[in-house]
Amino acid sequence: xxxxxxxxxxxxxxxxxxxxxxxxxxxxxxxxxxxxxxxxxxxxxxxxxxxxxxxxxxxxxxxxxxxxxxxxxxxxxxxxxxxxxxxxxxxxxxxxxxxxxxxxxxxxxxxxxxxxxxxxxxxxxxxxxxxxxxxxxxxxxxxxxxxxxxxxxxxxxxxxxxxxxxxxxxxxxxxxxxxxxxxxxxxxxxxxxxxxxxxxxx
Numbered sequence: 773x774x775x776x777x778x779x780x781x782x783x784x785x786x787x788x789x790x791x792x793x794x795x796x797x798x799x800x801x802x803x804x805x806x807x808x809x810x811x812x813x814x815x816x817x818x819x820x821x822x823x824x825x826x827x828x829x830x831x832x833x834x835x836x837x838x839x840x841x842x843x844x845x846x847x848x849x850x851x852x853x854x855x856x857x858x859x860x861x862x863x864x865x866x867x868x869x870x871x872x873x874x875x876x877x878x879x880x881x882x883x884x885x886x887x888x889x890x891x892x893x894x895x896x897x898x899x900x901x902x903x904x905x906x907x908x909x910x911x912x913x914x915x916x917x918x919x920x921x922x923x924x925x926x927x928x929x930x931x932x933x934x935x936x937x938x939x940x941x942x943x944x945x946x947x948x949x950x951x952x953x954x955x956x957x958x959x960x961x962x963x964x965x966x967x968x969x970x971x972x973x974x
Contacts, residue, residue, distance in 0.1 A: 773972060776811035777801045778838070778851075780828045783817035784952070788848065791954035795965050805837050813971040814843055818850025822859040822875060822916070825850055826867065839868055844945050844971045849914060852941065852948030861916050870946050873921035881933045885915040890930040890937075892951070892959075898927045898942040900970025901963070910939065910951040910960055917950065 777788055779801050792799040800811065808814060816838065818825055829835040838845065847855045856867045859875035867875070878884050892908045912930065918938045928940040930951075940963075941948040947967060953960035 773812045773968070774798045774800060774810075775968070775971075776808040776814045778808060778814055778816045778834060779803045780825065780832055780834055782820045782825045782828060783851065784819050784849070784954070785817060787952075787954045788815060788817050791961065791964060795961065795968065797968060803832055803834065805833065808837070809841075809843075811843065813968075814838075814841065814845045816845060816847040816851035816854065818848065818852075818854060820850060822850065822853060822861040822867070823863060823865045825854055826865055829854070829868075835868060839870070842945060844967075844974060845947070846967055847946070847948040848954075849950060849952055852950050853914075853916065853918065855941075855946060855948050856918055856921075859916065871918070871921060871925055871941055871943055871948065873918050875916045876919050877916050878932070878935060881935065885913060886917070886932045886937065887913045890932065890951075892928050892930055892939050894928045896924070896927050898940065898947065898970075900947070900973075901927075901966050905959055905962060908959055910953070910956040910963075912937070912939075912951045914950060 789799045853875045855870040857869050889909045925943050930937045953964040
């Protein structure tokens with residue numbers, strides 16, 4: 773199985789690649805759409821500001837490629853946020869529109885960013901996840917979060933003061949993880965592996 777890590781110049785590419793290698797997966801980092809189209813599944817990582825990321829995706833033609841792909845795709849951190857309709861970060865910016873909802877900043881939390889370990893609580897089980905471990909802590913680093921999303925697309929969340937932070941979203945062939953599975957210890961790798969097992973079944 774080959775996984776394509778989408779390289780648009782704004783991602784935690786190395787850590788994602790290393791996590792996949794630890795799981796015995798052949799990962800290819802590339803911005804080449806033909807090469808990405810030959811992969812079994814795709815990962816969209818991301819670190820940085822939403823408008824800059826969308827600009828890069830549009831300039832490279834990767835935005836339309838992602839919107840039209842039928843391959844399993846996992847968005848991580850900013851990569852997940854890019855899958856939503858719109859973001860308030862820096863300036864109002866249109867996203868990829870895969871998921872309903874908008875990305876907005878934490879306002880009442882005494883500590884921003886939401887950084888560190890938090891307990892993941894499951895509202896629904898995504899179709900690639902059949903079992904759960906007892907310890908469900910994952911590692912978050914973000915100042916913006918998704919809101920106004922469809923309840924049926926929310927798989928898991930974490931409570932951060934008075935905000936229910938979407939942690940995992942899923943719709944059709946798209947999955948998003950707001951946290952960093954590659955930096956979330958045993959449970960993070962477990963979730964990544966379960967997603968990969970789901971890819972194999974497809």
